[in-house]
Amino acid sequence: MSDIRITINGQARSLNVPSMKRLLDVIREDLQLTGTKEGCGEGECGACAVLMNGELVNSCLVPALQANGASVCTIEGVAIDGRLHPVQQCFLENGGAQCGICTPGMILATQHLLNKYPRPTYEQIQEGLAGNLCRCTGYMRIFESVCKAAEADYLPDRGKA
Amino acid sequence: MPENSILGSSPLRKEGRAKVLGEAKYVDDLSLPGMWFGATVRSTIARGKIRKITFSQDVNWSEYAIVTASDVPGENTIVHLTRDHPCLAAEQVNHPEEPILLLAHPDKKALLAATAGVHIDYEELPGVFTIEESEAAVENGDTERIIWPGSDAGGTANCFKQYLMYSADAKDTEQGLALAFENADYIVQGEYSTGAQEQLYIENNGVIAECNKDADGRVTDVCVRGSMQCPYYLVHALTLVFGLPEEKCRVIQTETGGAFGGKEDFPSVIGSHAALLAMKCGHPVKITYDRAEDMAATTKRHPSRTRHRTAVSKDGKLLGGTIEFAIDGGAYATLSPVVLSRGTIHAPGPYKWPYLRVRAKAMATNVPPHGAFRGFGAPQSLFALERHMDKVAKVVGLTPEELRRRNFLSTGDCTATGQPLNDPVDMQKLLTRALEEHGYHEKLKRFAEENKHSSIKRGVGFATFMHGAGFTGSGERRLNSLVHVEVNADGRPNLLVSSTEFGQGTNTILCQVAAQALSLPYENISIAQPDTRVVPNSGPTVASRTAMIVGKLVERACKKLLTTLQDYASLPPQHTPGEFRKAAGFYVAEHGSLRSSVRYEPVKPIFWDDELYRGDAYPAYAWAVYVAEVAVDLNTYMATVTRFDALQEVGKVMHPVLAKGQVEGGVAQGIGYALYEKCVWKNGRMLNNQMTNYIMPTSADLPPIHVHFEEVPSAHGPGGAKGIGELPMDGPAPAILNAIENATGVAFHSIPLLPEDLFERFASFTERAHGGSEELDGSIDRDTRTEVDA
Numbered sequence: 046m047s048d049i050r051i052t053i054n055g056q057a058r059s060l061n062v063p064s065m066k067r068l069l070d071v072i073r074e075d076l077q078l079t080g081t082k083e084g085c086g087e088g089e090c091g092a093c094a095v096l097m098n099g100e101l102v103n104s105c106l107v108p109a110l111q112a113n114g115a116s117v118c119t120i121e122g123v124a125i126d127g128r129l130h131p132v133q134q135c136f137l138e139n140g141g142a143q144c145g146i147c148t149p150g151m152i153l154a155t156q157h158l159l160n161k162y163p164r165p166t167y168e169q170i171q172e173g174l175a176g177n178l179c180r181c182t183g184y185m186r187i188f189e190s191v192c193k194a195a196e197a198d199y200l201p202d203r204g205k206a
Numbered sequence: 207m208p209e210n211s212i213l214g215s216s217p218l219r220k221e222g223r224a225k226v227l228g229e230a231k232y233v234d235d236l237s238l239p240g241m242w243f244g245a246t247v248r249s250t251i252a253r254g255k256i257r258k259i260t261f262s263q264d265v266n267w268s269e270y271a272i273v274t275a276s277d278v279p280g281e282n283t284i285v286h287l288t289r290d291h292p293c294l295a296a297e298q299v300n301h302p303e304e305p306i307l308l309l310a311h312p313d314k315k316a317l318l319a320a321t322a323g324v325h326i327d328y329e330e331l332p333g334v335f336t337i338e339e340s341e342a343a344v345e346n347g348d349t350e351r352i353i354w355p356g357s358d359a360g361g362t363a364n365c366f367k368q369y370l371m372y373s374a375d376a377k378d379t380e381q382g383l384a385l386a387f388e389n390a391d392y393i394v395q396g397e398y399s400t401g402a403q404e405q406l407y408i409e410n411n412g413v414i415a416e417c418n419k420d421a422d423g424r425v426t427d428v429c430v431r432g433s434m435q436c437p438y439y440l441v442h443a444l445t446l447v448f449g450l451p452e453e454k455c456r457v458i459q460t461e462t463g464g465a466f467g468g469k470e471d472f473p474s475v476i477g478s479h480a481a482l483l484a485m486k487c488g489h490p491v492k493i494t495y496d497r498a499e500d501m502a503a504t505t506k507r508h509p510s511r512t513r514h515r516t517a518v519s520k521d522g523k524l525l526g527g528t529i530e531f532a533i534d535g536g537a538y539a540t541l542s543p544v545v546l547s548r549g550t551i552h553a554p555g556p557y558k559w560p561y562l563r564v565r566a567k568a569m570a571t572n573v574p575p576h577g578a579f580r581g582f583g584a585p586q587s588l589f590a591l592e593r594h595m596d597k598v599a600k601v602v603g604l605t606p607e608e609l610r611r612r613n614f615l616s617t618g619d620c621t622a623t624g625q626p627l628n629d630p631v632d633m634q635k636l637l638t639r640a641l642e643e644h645g646y647h648e649k650l651k652r653f654a655e656e657n658k659h660s661s662i663k664r665g666v667g668f669a670t671f672m673h674g675a676g677f678t679g680s681g682e683r684r685l686n687s688l689v690h691v692e693v694n695a696d697g698r699p700n701l702l703v704s705s706t707e708f709g710q711g712t713n714t715i716l717c718q719v720a721a722q723a724l725s726l727p728y729e730n731i732s733i734a735q736p737d738t739r740v741v742p743n744s745g746p747t748v749a750s751r752t753a754m755i756v757g758k759l760v761e762r763a764c765k766k767l768l769t770t771l772q773d774y775a776s777l778p779p780q781h782t783p784g785e786f787r788k789a790a791g792f793y794v795a796e797h798g799s800l801r802s803s804v805r806y807e808p809v810k811p812i813f814w815d816d817e818l819y820r821g822d823a824y825p826a827y828a829w830a831v832y833v834a835e836v837a838v839d840l841n842t843y844m845a846t847v848t849r850f851d852a853l854q855e856v857g858k859v860m861h862p863v864l865a866k867g868q869v870e871g872g873v874a875q876g877i878g879y880a881l882y883e884k885c886v887w888k889n890g891r892m893l894n895n896q897m898t899n900y901i902m903p904t905s906a907d908l909p910p911i912h913v914h915f916e917e918v919p920s921a922h923g924p925g926g927a928k929g930i931g932e933l934p935m936d937g938p939a940p941a942i943l944n945a946i947e948n949a950t951g952v953a954f955h956s957i958p959l960l961p962e963d964l965f966e967r968f969a970s971f972t973e974r975a976h977g978g979s980e981e982l983d984g985s986i987d988r989d990t991r992t993e994v995d996a
Binding site for chain 2: 073078079080081082083084085086087089090092119120121123124129133134136137138139140141142143144145146147148149152170171172174175176177178179180181182183184185186187188
């Protein structure tokens with residue numbers, strides 16, 4: 046067991062957890078934030094993606110100890126004072142979410158992408174989201190959502206991590 | 207409110223806000239007080255008798271609940287169409303990963319060691335693993351390899367179901383066929399095959415079950431909630447497993463993270479298992495599969511083999527044809543007979559066949575049962591047909607376009623099942639528009655020129671097809687679907703249906719239909735969570751039936767509700783939302799409640815003969831032309847789709863954003879089916895049951911997908927809509943392989959078509975072309991048996 050400190054969605058938390066516990070399980074079980082999903086448990090699908098110190102990581106591959114001292118942003122930290130973040134609004138309006146299971150990871154991947162490229166090209170969007178699998182949309186509505194978010198006066202500093 | 211302002215617009219997805227916020231609760235996000243966790247001990251062999259089950263000394267078994275077949279209080283069966291499928295294997299296993307024993311424990315982590323601590327001794331029996339091996343056992347009278355005996359519900363040794371479908375009276379058709387083949391200018395034969403495909407919903411199968419008992423320890427009622435498409439299918443399964451009446455088996459659908467057919471029949475298995483564990487341990491029990499278990503043990507798309515023999519005149523008219531369609535059903539019948547049925551009826555495609563015979567069968571093999579997956583048999587038989595049509599064109603010397611134009615069905619013609627097409631059908635127009643949208647003709651010329659000087663060969667191809675909406679034949683009448691619309695005291699209508707949302711947009715479109723019919727804002731309409739204690743049985747959420755069939759019921763129920771309010775609560779014919787609320791409030795105060803219920807009635811009479819397998823197969827068809835552009839890199843042997851155009855006529859488009867999403871998602875799955883997704887099998891076991899080595903398309907793998915609609919309103923659906931969900935799965939694979947033939951001159955007849963398959967074929971050409979021309983010779987075709995000029 047290890048004592049770890051995590052800043053989760055802006056809140057400092059101290060936890061005593063097994064060192065090798067997956068960050069995914071820390072988030073879902075210890076912090077009870079179930080917006081982060083498990084799709085494959087092997088880092089392929091990106092359903093468990095979160096921002097850790099601003100980097101997009103698959104939380105199923107991160108041991109708790111490695112997250113010690115980190116600032117982590119999950120889907121619950123994306124909305125602003127209960128209002129949808131522009132990225133969330135664009136996913137909602139443009140059909141970017143169908144079954145919704147990949148959506149939390151996809152939205153965080155989009156935030157990461159737009160932080161890096163505020164006006165991404167089509168290829169940058171394709172590449173930027175390639176670690177997040179979606180079986181419903183064929184990605185076209187998601188690309189459209191991302192493009193709309195990039196146009197929507199996107200402010201890169203709005204993500205809290 | 208202006209006419210048609212809601213249907214045809216794109217309001218926000220009903221549950222969309224919860225989904226983008228991460229607030230939507232899927233089954234694994236839920237926990238019940240005192241909940242335990244369940245796991246499944248599965249067979250490690252494909253086929254054999256269970257000799258003995260032993261438990262390791264290293265596990266403290268007193269902490270665990272253990273369930274075997276002998277604990278099943280009712281019938282040890284998972285009912286689908288027949289009762290051959292055990293809930294838990296008792297004496298014999300018939301496929302790898304077959305459930306034998308269930309374990310539950312309060313700590314999920316304690317299950318891993320425990321499942322490994324259960325040892326099962328088998329007396330192994332020989333298995334069959336392909337359609338051919340299963341057929342051979344029957345032909346050779348190899349009783350050791352007769353793995354399925356037939357059942358009282360039909361079927362014969364190793365064969366779950368057979369159909370024999372004639373385009374007219376059997377005797378006349380046989381005579382016509384004999385003459386057609388005698389007089390044909392060409393007889394074209396071909397064999398085509400498709401592999402298994404994993405649904406790969408991103409949320410694995412999962413459920414939570416509860417069970418109550420009386421003072422004598424008898425089960426009084428069970429409740430299962432979880433990820434699923436068809437709550438009433440699970441109710442039905444539970445009634446048998448527990449020997450309980452329907453009203454004592456409650457099922458609640460939770461938010462469902464993708465399904466695609468993969469959560470049609472399988473929740474009956476995992477739901478029954480969790481309920482048995484809940485019975486045994488006296489606590490709620492959650493079972494969620496991890497990815498490896500879900501991929502190895504649950505259903506996939508049926509592999510298929512189709513043989514075509516076609517008589518054709520020198521001017522390209524189809525004179526007659528025979529189609530032999532076979533699918534691999536896996537170890538138990540499950541839904542194979544109905545998958546086979548849809549595949550059989552779609553096998554003739556959108557063409558006029560003067561004489562046609564389709565012989566179809568679903569064979570048993572020792573692999574986990576194959577099941578429902580978007581398209582339900584049609585993608586298999588249409589892949590074969592649309593590859594074969596390109597072959598026929600080539601033999602006759604026509605373009606693929608011209609050959610099809612000479613044989614398309616049109617308004618007033620009869621389909622191969624004898625169904626008159628009374629609703630307008632214009633495949634000629636669809637083909638013209640689709641090819642134009644894609645720039646097909648220009649590319650055809652340009653690529654032919656450019657390919658001469660490039661090792662990247664580019665090409666274009668297309669497929670023309672249709673998909674029937676709703677249950678086949680008399681299916682909808684048998685389902686007898688029911689919906690309720692109620693208005694609460696606050697004056698807001700609430701829809702009560704068992705149709706489930708799993709991404710396709712059920713919640714949204716049904717609320718649109720109600721808003722339209724009630725002349726109320728979309729935001730005023732709500733839809734109940736599917737809970738069988740509350741919602742009636744409006745049929746399963748499958749078969750492209752929700753928009754058209756259930757939508758029509760919602761529309762009728764809403765209109766009936768308006769009439770009630772007009773007759774008894776002075777609602778004016780043109781009302782405002784305020785007037786509606788007032789009238790509804792008045793009615794509820796007066797009568798206690800306000801509810802309108804309607805049952806299915808065919809919009810037009812539908813005649814179907816199950817014996818002859820002829821008649822009106824579907825209330826309505828969606829029609830489509832899909833065009834693919836590909837690039838085949840002869841250095842890497844990678845084939846890539848570089849642009850895709852999907853044109854369809856699906857009646858009135860109810861919600862353009864959702865409709866495009868449905869088509870794009872289906873096309874993406876179709877591209878995966880054709881070029882990426884391969885299930886690797888060994889003795890009935892899937893070897894690549896991981897996302898790491900079963901490759902579905904990522905955002906970087908897909909081309910721009912352009913979606914186009916022709917809108918011809920249909921009488922069968924609300925506001926003129928037809929079904930759309932499955933259609934987009936049918937066209938991509940044949941269009942892509944047709945394009946690859948156009949690009950390379952080489953005809954491929956099997957999917958998935960991976961770089962190693964391309965490599966194998968091209969390497970063999972290079973060997974044979976040694977010292978000769980480097981040009982690929984398209985006429986050499988080792989996959990097909992014969993190609994005869996009569």
